[in-house]
Amino acid sequence: MKDRAEVVIIGAGINGCALAYELAKRGKDVVVLEKHYICYGATGRCGAGIRQQWATKENALLAKKSVEIFERLSEELGYDIGLRQGGYLIAIHDEEEMRQAKKNVEMQRSIGLPVKIISPDEIKEIAPILDPEGMEAIAATFCPTDGHANPFKTTYAYARAAKKLGAKIYKFTEVKDIKVKDGKVEEVVTNRGKIKTKYVVNAAGAWSKEIAKMVGINMPNKPVRKEALVTEPIERLFDCMVISFKHGIYFSQQEEGQILGGIPSPEEKIGYYTEPTFSFLKHMAYMLGKYAPPLKHINILRQWTGFYDVTPDALPILGETNIEGFIQCNGFSGHGFMIAPMVAKLLAQLICQEKLDMPIDRLSMERFKGKITKEKAVVG
Ligand SMILES: Cc1cc2nc3c(=O)[nH]c(=O)nc-3n(C[C@H](O)[C@H](O)[C@H](O)COP(=O)(O)OP(=O)(O)OC[C@H]3O[C@@H](n4cnc5c(N)ncnc54)[C@H](O)[C@@H]3O)c2cc1C
16 A cells, blocks of 8 residues: 555545546546445445435535536546436425425526426326326426436446546555644554545545544534335336425436335434334335335335435535645535535545635535525435
8 A cells, every 4th residue: 555645535435436536637646545345335325316406506506517527427437327317306295395496496597407397297297107196296396407327337437537547546444543733634544554645535424524533623414324225127117316305205217127216214313323124115115106106016126224424404514624634525415426526526626726616615614603504405
């Protein structure tokens, strides 16, 4: 293992690998340290939905600019990431949700997103298997450029491209400590040796809080266990991701035909709990049948758990801290796959002292000192 690198990234999920690529592309000497293997964390357990329909402009812009990158990523990285843009259909259940949806759509359209509010009949036109009555939907919003990519292929494509440009990714290498001298990061201590560095990027997902503690930073993030399932593959029935903020459900049909989705478990827990629950399976199966009756009799193949790294306002924590060289890239609260391409680009610009494509100051930890505005468009 190298004993020196200009930038050390902790965590080889989508964010760590995408950032390694963006930095290597800019000629930086980068090392990624991963305590298990690429995609071990939330990235390898996620729905990998890509949604631009957010309530806050920060999330909407990060997602929109990421979609622009996703659209050319297979070509740029030289590997097919499995991007499919079948849209996101978000159920609207009552007048209160309709008021919020109208506000969201107005903001989303103002930044150029082709979002619209659709009727129950249009819901059925887009996805005939859906039952608006069973969904308890009075309408929905729909953005056709939203979609889905394969999280493994995307992350490995970034990792492979980063390595080709000289980045090193050390698997089974756990960060145990970070040495700080005169308010600056100096060295990262791992189970396989030490690395002197100028920048440490905390891209450790649900474990980011533990990493931040190593430099004396106390973060408000909480690891929350989330469950997901996948069914047997079936003939293609629909192309969009279906979600509901009220019910917390999301599901889509994968490229190979399986239905993949999740819903908050009745036994949802904060902390590093990894056991899957039967109550999740029962609840998800029941709700899936209500939303899409033809899926009632489909066989479930597998269920699993993963962590959301949840912040108090459901917005990520990005950028510099009061420890010089210690950069945050975490707090993605359940949507860190879809915004990773733009987050990586922005943090690479920050580290390379380039002009940022969009400001990220409002996403630093400083915001928690004042009144925060919670992102309302969260699911699961
Ligand atoms: C069930 C589920 C469904 C989801 N669905 C979606 C979705 O549809 N769309 C979307 O955008 N997002 C979704 N998410 C959220 C998304 O998966 C995450 O926000 C995103 O993958 C975070 O990526 P990351 O690279 O920041 O972190 P992670 O993928 O969690 O990677 C962090 C890595 O850091 C490593 N690490 C931790 N501590 C150390 C240490 N001390 N030393 C070395 N390495 C360490 C871990 O092993 C891990 O591999 C979902 C999440 C879950 C759990």
